[in-house]
Structures are given as C-alpha cells and as structure tokens.
Amino acid sequence: MSTIVLKNICKSWGDTEALRDINLSCGKGELLVLLGPSGCGKSTTLRLIAGLETPTSGTIEIEGRDVSNLPPVKRNISMVFQNYALFPHLNVAENILFGLKARKVPKKERRKRLDEAVSLLGLSGFLERRPAQLSGGQRQRIALGRAIVAQVPVCLMDEPLSNLDAKLRQEMRQEIRLLQQRLKMSMVYVTHDQVEAMTIADKIILMKDGHIEQYGTPEDLYNLPATAFTGGFIGNPPMNILTPDAAIFAEFSTALFPAGDTKPILIGVRPEKIELSANSNIQGTVETVEYLGADSLLLCRTGDHSITVSVKGKAEVFPGDKVGLIWKEEDIHLFDAQTGRRIGITAGVRP
C-alpha cells in the first residue's frame, strides 16, 4: 500500500502555475526523491504534502486518509529543512525534544526516545551544547534527531544536505539512507543534485516546469531516459544530446536512417560509452582535458557539437589534438527532436 498519494494536484499563485496535474505515490518504507532543476516545483510539492501550502485542486492522502484540508500537525509527519530550523537559545536535547514537549508526551517517554535518537546519531557528547557551538554536520544530526523522536511513519526532507561540504554530504546521505531503512520510514526527499538522488533513492520523480518528466528507479532513468531532458539531467557527467550531422549519419546510417524516415531526431550518447578511435568518420579536436584520478574527462569539438568523453585512467591526449570518436550502435538513445520523447524502447532501434 502507498503511504503518500497525490492525485491530480495543481498549484498556482496568481498567474504563476507552479504545478500541473501531479500524480505520484510513495510506497510504505520507500525513499522517494523529488529531483529537478531550480524552480521546477519540488519544494512546492513537498510543502503541499506537509500541509504548509494548500493545493489549487487535487487531493493528498497519507496512510489512506484524505489530509488535503488538515493542518500540518494533524498529518502525522516529520520534516527536516535545509536550514535545520533549530532554536539558537535551546541546547541539543531541548531542540530534539521540542516537538514532543509541545505535544505533551510524558517526560519518561521523552527521555527514552531522546536516548535512542542520541545513540543512533552519535550525539551523546553534545547534549548540553547550543547550535552555535556545533559543526554543520552536527546541526543536521539534531534536525534528524527531531524527525526520529517524532516516531511518525512519514518523513519529508527539503534539501537537507545543501549547507554541508561535499565530503560531509556524502557521509550524511548514507546515514540518512541507513536510518530511513532501519526505522522503515516512508520518506520524500527533495534535491536538485542528481548524484544524491541516484545514490539514495528507491524511486525518483524527475520534475521539469511543474510537471513530472519521468518516474522510475535510478536504473530506469539512467538506462532508458524517456526524454532528452532526462538523459541530459541524469548521469555524471550527463548524456551528450546531439543533432546528428553528416559524420554521425555516415557512421550510423542503419541505426539512424531506417527506410525513408526523415523525422528530425536527436541522439543521446553517454560520455562513458564513447571511445577514441583512429578509424571513425566522427573527427574532433580536444578542447579541454580534466584528469580526475580514476578517469579523465575530455571535451571535444566536432562540427557544431561539443562532446564530453569519459576515458578510464589518464588520457594521453592534449588540448588541440585531433581525435576520432566512436561508440556502439546499441549505446545510442534516439529522441524525437520536436517533442524530446524517446523513440523506441531499445536504444538504437526505431519503431
């Protein structure tokens, strides 16, 4: 059974249409990531689930109840914000327990839940400190502590790691994932960072301009992007999206030009599927080389395109070098140039 269900949700402010006909569900114990570029409507969707905004139309169900008209406190959810929303004058223990006190949970029960959260999060040495005396990662743990002691089945997270440095973000996202699994929480997690989404999600909802572009597992979005936008958003670095030129058609005539069909297309090729080859019609000039340790990223100019190529190890090429580029037919993703929609189910095959 789904814990959270949104049906036909629309949200506008005056002329600004933030969300258009959003339908989604988050299964019990599932971590659902809302992903997309700035302004696509992720936070609005989360705030609607939390009850911090009201939909213009549509309904929201949590654990089988229609909560569309209920205030946040009646929705049985916890929420973790980007800025942690901690009280500066309260110490760690008081911050964690604030919500429970407000809900008049008995003192003994509060103590028990605090002890559990503190040991789960490794905060035992810090209980007397105030937020200003803690690092960003420790503050984020307090915000998580609050969500844990609430002991509610649904937790909403709005960009919870964006104030942390890259290394801490990586550690904390694993911590959040482990906690979510251990406590069997249903979680909706907002981020604009596709690496974060790919690494922690059971399912991803990729949003664009107030609608859902694609819904699926991280593997679905990586292997079978439904649109050129998804291809260009998922992957690190993202897929190259190219308008085929004469050289690409010459190299891949059978895959791209089935009998008589001349509909304008785009092709998508992942940087890690491209190889350097002396025997290719697709010739380019290396513009930049970035050595990352395990692999190197090359930016190559070919005709009107800049193509990103990911090469294992240290690439023995330099800016200005002429290179040939090649990839396998089955690694080509075809998209309709007008709609951006994927053509065919299997990459490289047209219907």
Ligand SMILES: Nc1ncnc2c1ncn2[C@@H]1O[C@H](COP(=O)(O)OP(=O)(O)OP(=O)(O)O)[C@@H](O)[C@H]1O
């Ligand atoms: N209170 C508001 N009044 C008017 N427009 C709003 C309001 N809140 C959000 N919007 C608009 O709704 C759209 C979606 O905003 P939202 O904050 O949900 O996007 P987002 O995907 O979370 O972006 P970001 O990653 O930058 O936080 C934007 O165009 C935004 O300007």
